[in-house]
Amino acid sequence: MGDKPISFRDKDGNFVSAADVWNAExxxxxxxxxxPKRKLRLEREKLAASSEN
Known part of the structure; x- marks a missing residue:
């Protein structure tokens, strides 16, 4: 498991690292x-960045 912090147990009771549980999605x-406003802000920033290029 390397240096990943252990923070969860799976259905079998084994330790699972938080990095394995919390993926980017x-x-x-x-x-x-x-x-909820985060998604709107990200879209607005993306549009602003694309209009600058």
């Missing part, structure tokens, strides 16, 4: 749920 979903 799940983190994105969590951040958008906790901060």
């Amino acid at each position: 799940k983190l994105e979903e969590l951040f958008n749920k906790l901060n």
Whole structure:
């Protein structure tokens, strides 16, 4: 498991690292749920960046 912090147990009771549980897709979903305006801000920043180029 290397230097990943252990923080969860799977259905069999084995330790699972947080890095294995929280992938980028799940983190994105969590951040958008906790901060609904985040998605709008990211879209606005993306449009601003693409219009500058």
